[in-house]
Amino acid sequence: MTEALHQRSIGSIFRVLAFPVLIALLDGAIRLRTMRMFSGFEWTCYGISVVLMMSIWFLLIRVLPKFHKRKGKLVYRATVALISFTIVALLSMGWGMYIANGDLPDLFILSFIRCETENAIIMFRDSVGVWHAVVLIVGTAILCFWINLECKKQSTMWQPQKTSLWATALLGSGALWFSWTFTAGQGQCFVPVVRIPMIVGMYLQNEIKGINPKPIYLPPRDPITITTEIPRPAINVLLILNESLRRNRLSLYGHSRNTTPFMNEWAAKYPDRFFSFERAYSNSTTTLLSVPSILTGIAPVQPVSERIKAPLLWQWAKAAKMQSFYFTSHHLDWLGLGDFITTPAPDASWDMRHENLPSYRDMGCDDHYTVERAISHIESLKNAEKPFLGVVHLNTNHYPYNTEPLYQQWSGSDVDLYDNTILETDTHTRRLIETLERTGQLERTVILFASDHGEAFHEHGYTAHFYCHFAETITVPLCVWLPQRFAAQRDLSHLKDNRKINIQNLDILPTILDCVGAWENEPLAEHRAAMMGSSLFREIDPKRNILITNTDEVMPSIIGLSSVTGDFHYMLRTSGSSPVEDLYHITNDPQERNNLWPDISDTEKHSYRSKFLPYPVSASMMKKAFPHLSAASNAQPR
Numbered sequence: 001m002t003e004a005l006h007q008r009s010i011g012s013i014f015r016v017l018a019f020p021v022l023i024a025l026l027d028g029a030i031r032l033r034t035m036r037m038f039s040g041f042e043w044t045c046y047g048i049s050v051v052l053m054m055s056i057w058f059l060l061i062r063v064l065p066k067f068h069k070r071k072g073k074l075v076y077r078a079t080v081a082l083i084s085f086t087i088v089a090l091l092s093m094g095w096g097m098y099i100a101n102g103d104l105p106d107l108f109i110l111s112f113i114r115c116e117t118e119n120a121i122i123m124f125r126d127s128v129g130v131w132h133a134v135v136l137i138v139g140t141a142i143l144c145f146w147i148n149l150e151c152k153k154q155s156t157m158w159q160p161q162k163t164s165l166w167a168t169a170l171l172g173s174g175a176l177w178f179s180w181t182f183t184a185g186q187g188q189c190f191v192p193v194v195r196i197p198m199i200v201g202m203y204l205q206n207e208i209k210g211i212n213p214k215p216i217y218l219p220p221r222d223p224i225t226i227t228t229e230i231p232r233p234a235i236n237v238l239l240i241l242n243e244s245l246r247r248n249r250l251s252l253y254g255h256s257r258n259t260t261p262f263m264n265e266w267a268a269k270y271p272d273r274f275f276s277f278e279r280a281y282s283n284s285t286t287t288l289l290s291v292p293s294i295l296t297g298i299a300p301v302q303p304v305s306e307r308i309k310a311p312l313l314w315q316w317a318k319a320a321k322m323q324s325f326y327f328t329s330h331h332l333d334w335l336g337l338g339d340f341i342t343t344p345a346p347d348a349s350w351d352m353r354h355e356n357l358p359s360y361r362d363m364g365c366d367d368h369y370t371v372e373r374a375i376s377h378i379e380s381l382k383n384a385e386k387p388f389l390g391v392v393h394l395n396t397n398h399y400p401y402n403t404e405p406l407y408q409q410w411s412g413s414d415v416d417l418y419d420n421t422i423l424e425t426d427t428h429t430r431r432l433i434e435t436l437e438r439t440g441q442l443e444r445t446v447i448l449f450a451s452d453h454g455e456a457f458h459e460h461g462y463t464a465h466f467y468c469h470f471a472e473t474i475t476v477p478l479c480v481w482l483p484q485r486f487a488a489q490r491d492l493s494h495l496k497d498n499r500k501i502n503i504q505n506l507d508i509l510p511t512i513l514d515c516v517g518a519w520e521n522e523p524l525a526e527h528r529a530a531m532m533g534s535s536l537f538r539e540i541d542p543k544r545n546i547l548i549t550n551t552d553e554v555m556p557s558i559i560g561l562s563s564v565t566g567d568f569h570y571m572l573r574t575s576g577s578s579p580v581e582d583l584y585h586i587t588n589d590p591q592e593r594n595n596l597w598p599d600i601s602d603t604e605k606h607s608y609r610s611k612f613l614p615y616p617v618s619a620s621m622m623k624k625a626f627p628h629l630s631a632a633s634n635a636q637p638r
């Protein structure tokens, strides 16, 4: 090799490496915050991923000119365009998702697309704007030009030995083998352009093995009929059920921003009849488990067969000769939720399908429609002989947190937009309460205000609600307002005490049944026994176990399990490569920063794990994480 040729070949090697190096530098700049926390092994994985990217790029540049020679210009150009588009799409998708959520795409995204295709399309549509198309087109054009330039120069300047091609192929295969074998759970340490094809490969591999989750659909209900006659109560009950509403973002619960001006006023106006519970917890952070459990009183940890047969709120209303209604902003075609909630159907119901309304905020509709229809219905019940038991199920606080300009008080990050949605929720609540007042029904209506779960904003690296059980996703508001005459006739001492202790969404149905006189009814003891919740009007053990799960026989999830007992919040997290456990002191450490788990004794650890053993699905999750775990003698089924 002559000196000049030698220099030229070194120069072209540097040029070939320019693209992968540029991508690695850009990746480093975008993900600097995460990369600062990388361990040695994570840096090794990252390095391997860069080697893999370099090998692929080098082979591409070597093979494409041959394509030009053998297949002609048109095929060559189409191939270059397709490759450029794919690379730019993978990079923009990976980095875009990291910028939005703090994570690169993983296997869960593919499972989500498969299990909730309609939802995925809506989220994609809501997230993609004109700028994304511009980036994609301009990026593809630049990359086409770059690849073409490289290929041309390669064919005229440098004809390396076949051995260098083989060496690159060998190096690339080695990097690929290492990635497939040793990097499970290290997905976030990869350059997106390498990571995304790898997870697609893993997904296809799982598909062949048959271990990918199957599409989710709630099984058909087989409801028990309540045969016992319940005397007709003299009051109405209205449950305002919110979506993804997290407790500490309400000014009613001390948030520094005035997100709930109406609720603050409402609470101040009726200090003896408005009860806000300070330690309410959700029993699941997915709507699909949380809402059916609220409407049946059967916990997400209990077998799905019990939830299928348990009477719904409407059946209780019928037995008490009340008229029921359910007005919802949620899309009832979602994973069988609608069939579940309407078997049997309430006396009156409304959802977006009745008027073919467009989707707004995920799959739901604009709450203004729902509240309008609910208001008309409540007005129509003004002189009705039968009292009502109704649910207004809103969706205002769901991702992507869009609101009308009227509510746009705060701007910036997602959590600012989320606060705007709470301000909107407050208006919906005010309108419903004012309707009851205007039509003379307020002083005969018990009102409950609740939420199916909370919402996370990167407090522990997670967003939305499904992906973790940290405090931000399980703490919910729960308020009860009582009419004057009703309050005067009742012993409210326990209700007052319970404001300070741990309560759960599973207490909502028993509380409603207690209000309408059905909770203490002896022939109904069998139904009562099936429920894990308790009426908020009764004495509740402050140290009872509140169990939280996103997994049952229908709903797969890798999130893990959680419990709240007394002052402690326990979590088993199984989404990583090995199980992780956390324990936080609820009052001393509400932000959940100081994990006490390493400091407690093995006996205590065993008792936290054992709480889940009486429930088959949770028990199998616990035993999968700890194969030697045996049932503790002190495990209580409640």
Ligand SMILES: [Zn+2]
Pocket: 243, 244, 286, 287, 288, 452, 453
């Ligand atoms: Zn929800």
